[in-house]
Amino acid sequence: QEPLTASMLAAAPPQEQKQMLGERLYPLIHAMHPSLAGKITGMLLEIDNSELLLMLESPESLHSKIEEAVAVLQVHQM
Amino acid sequence: SSNASWPPEFQPGVPWKGIPNI
Secondary structure (H helix, E strand, O other): OOOOOOHHHOOOOOOOOHHHHHHHHHEEEEHHOOOHHHHHHHHHHOOOOOOHHHHHHOOHHHHHHHHHHHHHHHHHOO | OOOOOOOOOOOOOOOOOOOOOO
């Protein structure tokens, strides 16, 4: 699968852009947290698209964001 | 009590209903 680029995103309507980012993020998140993947992806999609693109290119920053999201979710669900 | 519907859940292949970029 070719990497998602800013210009590919810009060519799509806003709602579609989140969908495209979600489709890329979900498998990566699912590999780390299968049971929470949908919720974590939903949370991360609230982040700016430009930042989400950077996270897709940087596994390290993606992983730290995922752990942040898991911590927030766990507090939220208490 | 918390808002159980947050965050919206993403499902692959299902059109995203969350907020678009502002």
